Amino acid sequence: MTLNCLKKRMLLSAAAIAVAMPLSAGHAQERDVKIAVSIPAATHGWTGGVVYHAEQAEKEVEAAFPNIDVIVSTASSASAQVSSLEDLSATQDLDALVILPFTSEELTGPVEQVKAKGTFVAVVDRGLTDPSVQDLYVAGDNIAVGANTATWLSEKLGGEGEIVVLRGIPTVIDDERIKGFSDVIAKSNIKILDIQYANWNQDEAFQLMQDYLAKYPKIDAVWANDDDMLLGVIEAVEQAGRSDIKYMLGGNGMKQVIEMVKEGDERTPISTPYPPSMIKSAVYMVAGQFNGQAPMRGSFLLDAPLITPENADQFYFPDSPF
Amino acid sequence: MTMTAVAPATPATGSRIRWADFAPFIALALIILIGTLINSNFASHANLMNVITRSAFVAIIAIGATFVIAAGGLDLSVGSMMAFVTGIMIMAMNGLAPAYGDWAIAMGAGVALVVGGLCGLFNGLIVTVGRIEPFIVTLGTMGIFRAFITFMTDGGSLPLDRSLRDAYRPVYFGSFFGIPYPVLITLVVVLLGAFLLYKTKYGRRVTSVGSNAEVARFSGVSVGRVRTLTYVIQGLCVAVAAICYVPRLGAATPTTGQLWELQVITAVVIGGTLLRGGKGRIWGTVAGALILEIIANVMVLSDLVSEYLVAAVQGAIIIIAMLAHRFTSSR
Incomplete structure (x- = not known):
């Protein structure tokens, strides 16, 4: 008895942590456009940045467009991401999906199935094996x-x-x-x-x-x-x-x-951006697609210009974890 | 079942068993020799000091793991626990820094020891009171601690307050009469561990519980308490490792200590401790930790292996070392 209780409690606490973040999305009534955002969980600096910017995008887009509901879902592995995609598309009527796939090969099939229901698909960072699945592609270079x-x-x-x-x-x-x-x-x-x-x-x-x-x-x-x-x-x-x-x-x-x-460090005077905020670019663009007739189909490749002391301010996000 | 497993170790006594005890040190000497032959820079003072210093973390944690494993347990959570303790410690130090200045470092270290001990106690109690396989328990806590550190850092990094960096840096980078502090700390932990395991009643109980829990129970040993304490020792060792670790990079990240549990267990087993329990080799564990770190170092220093195959060679060397160990101990 105690054994089972303990086991359950452990599983529950582990599950609670895993589920707590994805569920934080708001559920307003009058919002009739649903955009799901599926991204890897924050396991290192860069993906930490992706999660941060996805959550920021959710807040900002929902504040700007009262008819849009953004649902952010994080996954800790490719197979977990496939599962969460299946759950999302089974329980909700998705108008758009913004996805940063864990791996190209494994996610192509599941995303195709979401697409088959008429969902607008935006792929970020890692392309799918079959590019015809995506309506919009946003990536760094x-x-x-x-x-x-x-x-x-x-x-x-x-x-x-x-x-x-x-x-x-x-x-x-x-x-x-x-x-x-x-x-x-x-x-x-x-x-x-x-x-x-x-x-x-x-x-x-x-x-x-x-x-x-x-x-x-x-x-x-x-x-x-x-x-x-x-x-x-x-x-x-x-x-x-x-x-x-x-x-x-x-x-x-x-x-x-x-x-x-x-600060003009002598030995590290430059960097190059590969910004995790590209997820935000994608969410904003999809929001544009569903509002005010701003067509957003195609590929959008972010440049990787040198970050120098002169332009560093544009690339500096002190509140982001990355 | 445990009886039959233990039996072969005892009758094969005599001069041969001593050979087996020296196997990890012979392997260590051999790898050092190979390293010296492959690249003359290997034996340079700077390189050797680097390698020995950075093997301190795995060595310190592995001392604790020697107790856990010798008592028939297993702790997979040490890497995540290290990251978690590191995170708590940095937060405590940052919080205390404005009020207490450099004393915050000592207080933070105290917090780390308490948190580490409690994490170990948590593992130990679930294993002994909850009567769940240690593999499953610590696999669970491994996930929990890892998620906590990820949560604490928002997936990014949790840096140590800049005002403390300079005062704290020497704990990793400084040295006393030419011996780096982490090495000295390791030595203290090793001596304490060796004393506890070989010279005290508790140490003998650890190995007797590991070789046969039933027999130990009948001879009046409180098996649960002995086992729980090994996990507390493990937790304290993790905290000590964290104290040495923070000044190195001055931050905790979600990848801190990732996969260290495997290195730790490998070091313990290479060192001659039986994975099924009943025998603990503190000095062998240290040799094991050094062997792992030196293999990695030699791999980088040599140009023999493609960067894609480094891990394969490392794995093969570990298996060969264990096979050699088996041959020297069974013939």
Whole structure:
């Protein structure tokens, strides 16, 4: 008896935490346009930003358009996201779905089924395997994140030098960034000494950077592919007191790094945006689609311009967790 | 069933068992030798200090895990618990900083120890009073602690107040007569752990409960209390690790301590502690933690392996080490 009670209580408390956030969406009566937003749960900095901006978009869009109801739903894995999609479309009559898919392959089928009911589909960040499913596609440009950083770095180093690179989690996003970066670097005399995975994790980046520093007595620059990892890299370099490293660059536009850029940090003078707020762009555009006849079908690719001390303010969101 | 499992360990005594006890240290020496041959930078003072210092977290947590596992339990929640304790500690320090200045660090560390101990007690009581498999209990609390830290950080990061950074930094980066503080702290934890496990009545009860709970119960040992206490020890070790961890990056994130539970369990088992309980090897555990960290380090320093295959080689080395261990102990 007590055993069962305890088990139940544990399951309940775990379930309560998992369910608490998605259910926070408001339910007003006169709202007849339903927009569901399906996103990954906040498991690291970037997805934390996605959740924050989705919730902001919900508040703002609902305040601006009294007829629109936005429902935000987070999922902790691809299969959980499929389940939540099924639940959403079974229990509600959805006019639009804004989805940031966990993985392209697994989500394509389920999204197709939602679409078959006449729902307007907006896909964010990771494209589906069959692009004809989406009415609207909003994404950042990962190739440009890598390429723009590489162009800047190559210019600053005068086209030569020795650098090390930290990769994220083996995914399309990581592959594209690395490709964009190494294609540009290949055109210069800059040599990439080493390239290893640190899984977009600060701790792993710190350790990997320590190892790079031990392995190579001279490094001109580091590219961390992500600002979360960059913070780990900076700690390792500062601890070692290495003055040969001229630049330490990341990407993604994390607020701590934007702060460094704003202050004109010598070794981290730039970043590139891959803003989690792109989910917000998508929700706003879908809201436009259903109001005031602002047609929003097509693809919208966010640029990844360099964030410099001059324009850093535009990319700085102090209240966002990312 | 437990009886038959324990039986082979006892009759094979004599000089051979001592060989098996040294296996983790031989493996450690071998890996250090290979590292030195692969890259001359490996043996440099800076590199070795880095590797030893950063293995401190896993080593400290693994000391606690040695108790839990030796008593026949298991704790999968240590990585998440580390993150949770780190989060609470940072919040406490940030909250106390304006009023107490640098003393907030010591007070925050105290809070961490209390929270860690309580988390361990929670695990332990559910396992012993609730009589649920430790695997399931700690799998549950693993999710709970991880969700709490994610909630506390909003999925982003929870940074330590800037005013405390400079005072706190030396706890990870500083050193005493050339020995980094985390290494010294590990040494203290190891000595305390070894004393507790080998020299006290409680330590003997831990291994007897682990080798056969029924026999221990009949000989008057309070099995539940002994087991619960091992989880409290585990919680305290997690808190100590958190105290050393925070000054390194000065923040807690939802990925803090992710998958550390597996590293910890691997370190304990490589070190010669039996996963089914009944035998604990504190010094072996330390060797195990060092082996894991050095393998990762050597992988980066060598250019032999493609970046895509690093994890495969690490896995293979661990399996080979365990096989070698088995051969030296059974022949």
